[in-house]
Amino acid sequence: MAFHQPWSPLAASRGLTEAGAKDPDGLANALFGRFLNHCGAYIADESRPFSGVIDALKELKAAGAKLVVCTNKPADLSISLQTKISMVALFDGVVGIDAVTAAKPNAAHLIEAVESVGGDLARTVMVGDADADAGVAHAAATPLILVDFGYTETPAAELAPDVLIQHFDDLVDACTAIFN
Structure with missing residues (x-):
């Protein structure tokens, strides 16, 4: 196939x-x-940032993290959504399906997204909520943080995350724990 x-x-x-x-x-x-x-x-009619996500992203960015969106959606749709919900400035880049050689869960998508912002794959953490996010992290051999409130049909705990969080208030501590 x-x-x-x-x-x-x-x-x-x-x-x-x-x-x-x-x-x-x-x-x-x-x-x-x-x-x-x-x-x-x-795209943004019913969309709102999850509680705690903006503060967590600001804290990670202030600590020097490069933040890039790795999405199987076209980049322009993702940028439009982020702009309309006032999140676009939090990211160093958006790498959609139209800008990579392969879709998630193929490792190439995450690797190319990290490279696009000058990041270091050895210092990368994939944060997601679905099986494609888990798959790309595992394929690229990067640590994985999953939220337990995503849209995946498979429960997030069954996707073998390194850390499973229940709220974005826990994201910064989860990232810190992975690299310490």
């Missing part, structure tokens, strides 16, 4: 083919364009 990146019309073509659609690739491209336009228009 060929690997298709998430957030692409290619990922939808297989389902349309199975459903018997005529010209599944063309239909997927058209629908995907409509989806991206809709998503971009309403």
Whole structure:
């Protein structure tokens, strides 16, 4: 089976083919364009930063951490969301699926994201909430902090995090503990 990146019309073509659609690739491209336009228009309508995340990111940044978003979404959508919820200035970069050679959970995504901000993979911690985040951290052999309130179907505790946190108030201490 060929690997298709998430957030692409290619990922939808297989389902349309199975459903018997005529010209599944063309239909997927058209629908995907409509989806991206809709998503971009309403991306922040129901979005809010989790409690404690802004303070934690500010504290990490003040301590010298380079912060980069590693997302399987297109970078412009992530930047738009972060701008609208006043978080974009907290990050040194945003590396979306459209800027890397492979999607999470492939190690290349995290490695390329870290390199894009001049970071050091040996001093990297992946912070996430889902199986793709756990997979990329394990593949890149980097420590993993997961929150237990993410959207993953697999409970975060079963994804073998180095540290599992219940609130972003615990993030700075978790990062410190990993490197001490």
